[in-house]
Amino acid sequence: MKAVILAAGYGTRLQRDIDSDRSGHFQHLAGVAKPLLPVGRCALISHWASVLTRTGCVDGIFVVTNALHHEAFQTWAQEFPNVRVLSDGTRANEDRLGALACLQLTIGHFSLDDHLIVIGGDTLFKEDFSLLKFMGRFSELQAECGDSSLVLTYRCKDEETSKYGILEVDHDLRATCMLEKPRPSETQSRKACPCFYLLSRTCLPLLPEFLHEKKAAPIEERDAPGIFLSWLITRKPVYVFEVAGRFDVGNLSSYTECDQYFRSKIHTNENYLK
Structure with missing residues (x-):
């Protein structure tokens, strides 16, 4: 790794x-x-x-x-x-x-x-936050499906949703979509997603595909890692690991x-x- x-x-x-x-x-x-x-x-x-x-x-x-x-x-x-x-x-x-x-x-x-x-x-x-626990959870997911990736989330305040990418997840804590800086009324989720991802090796070939699709877009639409994550969620399983907060x-x-x-x-x- x-x-x-x-x-x-x-x-x-x-x-x-x-x-x-x-x-x-x-x-x-x-x-x-x-x-x-x-x-x-x-x-x-x-x-x-x-x-x-x-x-x-x-x-x-x-x-x-x-x-x-x-x-x-x-x-x-x-x-x-x-x-x-x-x-x-x-x-x-x-x-x-x-x-x-x-x-x-x-x-x-x-x-x-x-x-x-x-x-x-x-x-x-x-x-x-424990890196070893995070890695342990990733290993569990990999044993079930080698395409699985794992990302961090933490609960943000209602008024902070418009500052962050917000993940919506299902009952298995698999991400179903990521909303970029939504208003509080646009989602019930408060799962902010910082840039700390553990990407399966099977996801890496998708990054150049994403960048090729976005090559004519303004840099704001192809810069932030969360934009790729939002795109990836529709193609590969991505799960969340919750922590108390971040700086x-x-x-x-x-x-x-x-x-x-x-x-x-x-x-x-x-x-x-x-």
């Missing part, structure tokens, strides 16, 4: 917040890629690299970033011998390839042909909330996420 961490975004909202902050407390974060931001005792992305390494769940971790931050990620990766870093070749947000194109670039560049954990580089979960580092407020939580509650990386 392999893991791909998507880290090619430019964090434009966060950087605007840092530039406009008058306190001066966050200027040292200017120009830092979101996955490399310090969260608690280490960089955000190090939480993932550490648990993936400690549990032995994967035999390779691949980080796709942009050319602007490539050197910084290469320096960071020296701490993790099983991590390989790839640049998408872009240097500005306006030229970005999009998360899904970056995922396909990574799969093709490293000739990946295995079950694949896909992780958003700006996402962390609360301490109830999504999008702006300065959400970053400080995440950092403070980890400083106060996650005192060691040894068991976090394991």
Whole structure:
């Protein structure tokens, strides 16, 4: 099994917040890629690299970033011998390839042909999440059907449905559809779906098919991983694994909330996420 961490975004909202902050407390974060931001005792992305390494769940971790931050990620990766870093070749947000194109670039560049954990580089979960339990559930599903994939969900507030992709599921916790930022009145589901997927290896050939279908569409219609997930649900079985909640580092407020939580509650990386 392999893991791909998507880290090619430019964090434009966060950087605007840092530039406009008058306190001066966050200027040292200017120009830092979101996955490399310090969260608690280490960089955000190090939480993932550490648990993936400690549990032995994967035999390779691949980080796709942009050319602007490539050197910084290469320096960071020296701490993790099983991590390989790839640049998408872009240097500005306006030229970005999009998360899904970056995922396909990574799969093709490293000739990946295995079950694949896909992780958003700006996402962390609360301490109830266990990678080993998640992997155990995936193994159960694979024993029943080799095409099965598994994704995370958490319950969001009514007023938050319009911010996220919302999964509707059946009684077996199989996803039946994904609604992109629906109004609360459009669905009874409150199952928000962050970018943490375990895709069956049989799903990987479908990604270039999806990208080909969307090649003429605006990047907003082919960028977010949830768009592919919505498309995939109609073609392959996708099940959900529920967790208490997540941290999504999008702006300065959400970053400080995440950092403070980890400083106060996650005192060691040894068991976090394991």
